[in-house]
Amino acid sequence: MVSHTIFSSGMIIVLAFLNFDKCRSMQEGLTGRYSKPTCVNIPRQLSLCQDIGYSRMRMPNLLDHESLSEVQTQSVSWLPLVRTACHEDVKLFLCSLFTPVCLDRPIYPCRSLCEEVKRDCEPVMSQFCFPWPEMLRCDKYPEDNNLCITAQMGNASNANNSAITSNTGQEKLMNVYTQCHNDAPASLILEYYCKAEFVIRVKIDKVRDSTDGKKYIANKKKRKIYKKGTLKKRDLNRLTFWATETGFCNCDIITKGNDFYLVMGKKAKDNKLIMTFAHTWVTTKDFRYATRRFKKTDCRN
Structure with a gap:
């Protein structure tokens, strides 16, 4: 039996399964490695995916990271892109992969969500010599169905593009994105x-x-x-x-x-x-x- 749960933060819609007991808890330190599906707390140090509507994540995650330290290290590179607000669902998309919600089966982002985020964010990334990575190739994700995460917030391409074309917006983006x-x-x-x-x-x-x-x-x-x-x-x-x-x-x-x-x-x-x-x-x-x-x-x- 499946029930739909909409988190109050508006960040994500997921399918909440009743048999959560299949996700096994292990020691939740940053240094532990997880080779089998496990539920762990999202650590506070993982800044990319805070305040996303849930506090437990599935490990290994959907990018095949086997330790929380690896998740944290790899996610830092994406903080600047989220700060550009190139698409309002860019955080939803990234966190669905870096910190997937802890259910008894993995829930992937829908292909349409990936394509929307890529459409609006890839030009920003390319402008600063940061290519859209192979690991986020959109054809890897399922077409829209009841078991994948769809776009929730629409896109911010018009507002973002106007900010980038202005000198002030360009300087601000440079300062944030290049670190x-x-x-x-x-x-x-x-x-x-x-x-x-x-x-x-x-x-x-x-x-x-x-x-x-x-x-x-x-x-x-x-x-x-x-x-x-x-x-x-x-x-x-x-x-x-x-x-x-x-x-x-x-x-x-x-x-x-x-x-x-x-x-x-x-x-x-x-x-x-x-x-x-x-x-x-x-x-x-x-x-x-x-x-x-x-x-x-x-x-x-």
Whole structure:
């Protein structure tokens, strides 16, 4: 027996099955791995999918992430796109995959939802050199039926396009989407510090274009490590950052020379160090406060 439940937040319509007991609970730490269908709480650190109308998610998720730490790391890259409001259902679509509602069977987004979000958001992503990824290919999802998630909020393409074409809107979008800053508020710096796998102050010796995107080769001697994460000795010895996943092709603040930069990022499966946030090293009040709070910040909150 199936009953339809509409969450009060208006974010999602799902099918609520009565036999929830098939979803087994396990230890819900960020480091645990889940190879069988399991119900876990959506962690507070997973900022992309907060306030979505439910608090429990299915693991592994619909992108085949097997740990909450992997979900959190991969989802950070999509926060800027949600902030552009390229489509009002972009958060619904992404969270249906990153944090699928915990039922006794997976509930996928409908193909029409994917196509609508892609139609309005792909141009924004392309503008900042961020291609629509293979993992979100729309023909992977079912055509509209009673067992998939359809669009709920319509689209915001007209309002979004008008914002992008204006100079103010363009600057705002650049600032949000590329994570490339020289005057970010302390709260944003600390937010990305908590989400990043590694945080390092570096000087850049070389900037090169390649078939895989732009890469930044840092001076391995003139560095300060604030968070090491999973970086190994060989990573720190070569200290090459890539920008293929963040749209840095439109960011010109990082140049080779004597200037220091604060670089945050993650280590990809192919061991490339991907930048998710960068900031010129400045002496503003907010920047000094944020860097002094790194070791004192409780990233669990």
